[in-house]
Amino acid sequence: MLRSLLAALIVCLAACTAHADTLSQADRTEFQRIITGQIEAFRADDSERAYGYAAPSIRRIFPNSSIFMQMVKQGYRPVYRPQSFSFEQTDTDPLGRPAQRVRIIGPDGKAYEALYSMERQPDGTWRIDGCSLLEVPGVDA
Secondary structure, eight states, rough: HHHHHHHHHHHHHHHHHHHHHHOOHHHHHHHHHHHHHHHHHHTTTOOHHHHTBBHHHHHHHHHHHHHHHHHHHHOOOHHOOOSEEEEEHHHHHHSOOOEEEEEEEOOTTTEEEEEEEEEOOOTTTTTEEEEEEEEEEEEOO
């Protein structure tokens, strides 16, 4: 049982890695353009523009830009008001979706790692389908 579970996990991880490897450089560049655009919209308090980068699943949870922006202000302060941010590697998230890692220095001077999950839309464009945020312990600006 444990052996077959481990084998399934290895196959899943290999598939996730292969998925990340199939992304083009244009996809990676687009991820960075989209994330930068959303962060710039947050900085400008432009809720409509920030909301425009969200995938349909996010829009179902937060049905308008005001509710979405309130959630970001309360739960994602480092993303809402970063001192700085820089892009790291493209990866996959725990669900196997393409994802972009971003190093953020928050308004509190602490370092965070954000993992932006991305979703390709039927028209071929990409949207942000989630963001997980973790403080990097012991690293301050």
